[in-house]
Amino acid sequence: MIKRILIAALTAAAIAGIAAAHSFTVGTLKIGHPWAAVTTGQVGAAYLSIENSGDKPVRLKSARTPAADSVEIHEMSMTDGIMRMRDLPDGVRVDPGAKVALAPGGIHLMLKGLKQPLAEKDKVPLTLTFEDGTEIEVELHVQIPKPDEHKH
Ligand SMILES: [Cu+2]
Numbered sequence: 001m002i003k004r005i006l007i008a009a010l011t012a013a014a015i016a017g018i019a020a021a022h023s024f025t026v027g028t029l030k031i032g033h034p035w036a037a038v039t040t041g042q043v044g045a046a047y048l049s050i051e052n053s054g055d056k057p058v059r060l061k062s063a064r065t066p067a068a069d070s071v072e073i074h075e076m077s078m079t080d081g082i083m084r085m086r087d088l089p090d091g092v093r094v095d096p097g098a099k100v101a102l103a104p105g106g107i108h109l110m111l112k113g114l115k116q117p118l119a120e121k122d123k124v125p126l127t128l129t130f131e132d133g134t135e136i137e138v139e140l141h142v143q144i145p146k147p148d149e150h151k152h
Contacts, residue, residue: 024138028054034126034138036111037104037145039118044068044111046126046140050092051099059131060092065140067124069113076105085110091131104145118142 024031034048052058063071073088092107094100102108109126111118118124122142129135 022139022141024136026134026136028052029058029130029134029136031128031136031138032099034140036118036122036124036140036142038120038142039114041117042112042114044114044118045104046071046109046111046124047102047104048109048138048140049099049101050094052094052096055096057093057095058134059090059094060128061131062091062129063109063126064129065111065124065126067115067118068111070111071126072110072112073107074110075107120144 021033023033030051030053032049032051034046036044036046046063050058050060060073062073065071073091074085075088076083076085078084088107092100092102100107120142124140124142126138126140127135128138
């Protein structure tokens, strides 16, 4: 039920103001425009891009935020006309020179047990942990999903 409510929220095609682009770089890893969708309940979803300009593959293994009890890496997919979410226990791999986008309708970070609903313009700290131990602190900008970021 909670998943269904979230999907409904993500498909709401409201247009918010354009959020300022922001990014976070550590070494050869660049995290682009981390953001989270507004929520009405205790489950949220966060999105960002990961760009690897190094010469080895990297893997996002986990994430955490003080704003939620836990963060899971999920993938959404359409099977027989039904939206499903599944865990990605191996995380997200980014090859050298590649950029992977976590975006609505695809891979996302699921924020579970939010201490309070996410409201537009909130800023939420998030720590990304990569397989090699690299941690990157980013700030999620909470916004209403834009139609051009909603891909199936
Ligand atoms: Cu999910």
